[in-house]
Amino acid sequence: MRKTFKDYLPVTLKGMAMGAADVVPGVSGGTIAFISGIYEELISTISGVNFSLITTWKEKGFKAMWQQLNGPFILALFLGILISVFSLMRIANYLLENHPVLIWSFFFGLVLASIWYVGKQIPKWNFKIVLALLIGAGVAFYIVSLPPMAANDSNLFIFFSGAIAICAMILPGISGAFILVLLGAYKRITEAASDFDFQTLGIFAIGAVIGLLSFSKILKWLFVHYSSITLAVLTGFIAGSLNKIWPWKHVLQTEMYGDKEVVLKEASVLPWNFDGQPQTLYAILLMLAGFILILGLEIFASKSSENSNATN
DSSP, X not given: OOOOHHHHHHHHHHXXXXXXXXXXXXXXXXXXXXXXXXXHHHHHHHHTOSTHHHXXXXXXXXXXXXXXXXXXXXXXXXXXXXXXXXXXXXXXXXXXXXXXXXXXXXXXXXXXXXXXXXXXXXXXXXXXXHHHHHHHHHHHHHHHTOOOOOOOOOHHHHHHHHHHHHHHHTSTTOOHHHHHHHHTOHHHHHHHHHTXXXXXXXXXXXXXXXXXXXXXHHHHHHHHHSHHHHHHHHHHHHHHTTTTTOSOEEEXXXXXXXXXXXXXXXXXXXXXXXXXXOOHHHHHHHHHHHHHHHHHHHHHHHHHHHXXXXXX
């Protein structure tokens, strides 16, 4: 059955949600892709980008190549991401600067519910699955606890920064923007974007494309051959990242990157030990709202799937 524009509209909306997550350091667009049910299709589509597309274009035409690429899905998704990045970035920055506890509480609820959502995709739990989850959680917790590296301005470093950061962006639980801060490349990339330094941005983009295409193939292979263990590791990644987005924190170290202050080191504290206006009740309500939102989306997706199967 041929899909219409209306069928791809939800994909654009999910792309907007991914874009909104990617502009918030500490929240992963990969997590949003996972809980919205498009993660495996995204990985499969990206890993399918290869030189055979050129052959298909030459032999069968652009339409056949576009279908092989899953072009409508990619176009709808990245259109949503771009809309979100350019329209919601200011709103996200405003909320993070003026109401950090409230916005992080909502994200914490979203991510907490996503642990349950991703974990329930695993059909059978055993010792290997639990071990994989614990390893994933430990790795993610370690990464989000690392101190930033010293800045490096070499083109080779910028190339590898792009490759590593883009891999983090498609991993649930790990923020690509935060990885750039850890690598010491955040300042260089943001300055390049502000100054329209297309050479630096081009090197970064090439690294990102190569990293994305390579890593997506690895992820697809893991899903095909070790689906349950891969899901367990990804669940662990999400769980291990919770410390990063815990709403109540004491900031220990910051640094100015141009006109933007970025937190380099912070410590999680209990709500009643938090300096300033706690807003505890509103924060808890928003946390519950984020959690319930994911449950609602899961129920809605299940009913849509049942109706689709009944129709077919």
